């Protein structure tokens with residue numbers, strides 16, 4: 001076994017100690033420069049797996065997303081759930097059904113997305129700063145799972161009832177089966193790049209950008225009536241992260257299309273994917289959303305159609321729904337912190353950030 005007194009050469013044969021015990025490194029720098037010169041230019045996919053240089057940063061949007069995710073670090077356990085334990089007893093049968101089924105769906109969706117990012121999305125990326133942003137996203141998704149578990153334990157929910165509800169309800173299961181089918185196109189290094197691009201569109205713009213962002217709303221509506229306000233607060237932090245994921249996904253897709261024009265989706269392909277997803281959303285919402293004061297199926301679907309239009313417009317496509325079919329909930333932007341008009345409930349604002357001075361500029 002090595003001890004502190006062993007010569008450093010024993011630790012690493014490439015290290016040498018000159019007279020006077022000054023450490024020197026072998027001339028790897030020159031080798032590395034030669035190695036880099038042979039490597040192709042940094043690119044999103046298909047670049048050298050050896051490229052590890054973060055700088056010079058080529059994909060500024062990815063680096064910014066990485067830094068933002070570090071600033072936005074939060075812990076679910078900092079939010080006490082006591083008030084919700086009391087509020088749970090006040091919910092009507094409709095409200096309880098809507099809360100429980102919506103919450104269970106979000107829980108499964110986040111778990112599935114972690115696997116998807118790790119096994120499929122990240123695997124193909126060869127630009128380090130983009131890879132770092134995806135790993136940071138994976139970490140945020142684990143915080144979301146921690147949040148759900150914190151809520152489950154605090155509210156004394158049956159864990160199996162929450163985690164396995166999707167297996168019992170065909171309308172929920174159908175969304176996840178569809179999602180798994182879309183993951184196939186993302187897996188591995190050598191799969192079809194056009195499938196990979198289609199998979200990114202589905203996961204970032206539909207799964208996160210429409211299903212997930214819309215999925216919070218029934219619980220937000222309860223929160224706005226001062227019911228389940230702590231769960232709502234947890235979801236506000238999650239929604240802040242998710243809006244960052246959607247913005248990152250949009251930039252990733254646009255960059256991929258620029259570098260690999262053959263992967264660009266046509267408008268009819270994007271519309272077809274969105275239409276399929278919205279059919280599943282309608283069936284899901286019919287099952288989960290029962291009439292509540294200030295929220296019902298009609299409002300939910302109008303809002304998710306608005307989100308669908310937004311995601312299509314984000315990528316330069318025309319909207320799928322008319323202005324009368326698609327309309328944002330009036331409190332949506334305020335709820336997820338895009339526009340703060342007033343402090344409508346007495347909780348911490350999700351604009352809070354740690355590491356405010358995080359910048360490498």
Ligand SMILES: [Fe+2]
Pocket residue numbers: 110140141144238242
């Ligand atoms: Fe998430």
Ligand SMILES: [Fe+2]
Pocket residue numbers: 113141208241242245
């Ligand atoms: Fe996400």
